[in-house]
Amino acid sequence: MVRVIQQTIFIFLLILFLAALPSVIGVNPEEKTLTWDFSKLPQVYGDFIKEISQGSLGTYQLGYQEREISEDIGDNFNTSLLIMLVGVNIGVILSLLFGIFISRFRITRFVNTLLNLFATIPDFIIIILSLILAVKIYKMTGIRIISLRPDAGALNIWFPMVLVGIAPTLYLFKLVAVKYYQISGEDYIRTAVAKGMRLNYINFQHVFKNIEPFIIAELTKVVSLAIGNMFIIEYLLNVSGITKFIFLSSEIQPIAVGLFSMLLISLITYFSVRLVLYLFKRGFLYE
Template sequence: MRIIQQAIFIFLLIILLAAIPSILIVNPYELNIYLDFSQLGHLYGQFMKELASGSLGTYQLGDQVRFISADIKSNFLISLFTLLIGVLSAVVIGLLFGIFLSRFIVTRFFNMLLNILSTIPDFILIVFSLVLAIKIYEVSGVRVISLRPDGGALNIWYPMVLTAIAPTLYMFKLLAVQYYQTSGEDYIRTAVSKGMRVNYINFQHVYKNIEPFIIADLTKVVSLAIGNLFIIEYLLNVPGITKFIFQSNQFQPITIGLFSMLLISLIVYFSIRLVLYIFKRGFIYE
């Protein structure tokens, strides 16, 4: 029952957010802004009518009117792949440097670098990365990004890197703090006194006690990546699912875009949970 209630609430929230551009009215004579809720019934009815007819509707792309169903598959896959690689990279880097490689000196320098980067807002980091990529092209002639929608791999791999920045910073700090607290527990000291190897302790004792914190904060990691994805796809002109949200103020494409982003986040979340489960079953002894 609770899941059904949450699903209904999310559905109503999404269609309400998608309707804001259509019901937001600007009165140039009285110089005020107000919401015209009388349009909601027509918008929702049209939306359900399109779905019932087996169509997702149309959206405006420049001077062209295109069918959403003709473009949504490729855009969906690009956003899904970008977000999945970004979150997976954040989890892997966090586990490596936060737990399994934390005893090495190079990790301390990596920790200092991430602590410095974590003080800078995500948007500033993204803009700085774009400027850096442009400077690299000016100096060396090597193109690392492409602002064209048909840029291929050049328009995919760099957005993946930028998408992973915020979740990596958060995941590393989370695991570093939890590792420091767990390392001081009595059972860890007992394992060390018995002469157990560090890798064995990290796998069989430390990770097992830190894993619940990873799973609990995984939703926040995904949400951070999604927030970056909205900015990155817009600035780098990536042909992802956010195109339906930013390039049109129509109710139909915005609603489809938001529901698609919700589906992408769920796929990424459960995919990372599956990866963590396989890792635990393969390397951790119960």
């Protein structure tokens, strides 16, 4: 319990420190060097806590308007949460599907080769190439795949979901493929094959149960990859997500609220994947 409290306090102070960086860092025009004024930190922390204690999230600048964060954060939070939940969970499901359960089919080998090829390309480059491809498709067919309008509804949501899910899919697929190859050579798998057990039964009851701990251990990294990509995707595609509060202001209040919201989205996404894996085990595996 004490350790949890210590970690919570550390994360709280770290997020506030990151949010306060624009206020702490300055530029010396004469020497053309960065200056750090850490004396502002106590006041920054105090102002943030005072604002929250008064029941207000503060304000942020939207163009020439000064708006209340509490008025806009609900829709922005739900948009980012939906993108993360769908993107990461689909990435996990596809990784398990192609890495374990249909790995024996010929078409899966082609998909494996394609995913391994994409895994060598940096995520940022994949995102840029996807945007270029979407524009090319629109010019050739007239079919609009993406929209850069923040009020475009599903047209501004589904494509970011796909892009957010790319990094988790590629990372988990490589992990699952390697572990599947290692586990397939174990003695208990060979024994199960020798006894004439069906391949689906072996994959469900033996292979998946031994791969699942590795997936759970890597979930924090998977979610962090998705969060990092979402910063880029929401900015490039003009998505009205939670990152808007971070990009549109240099003040501590909106940046801190945005970072705390991203942390909450990460936790919800993490536990949603754990729930999916738990329901899958209860529905298909015999304990």
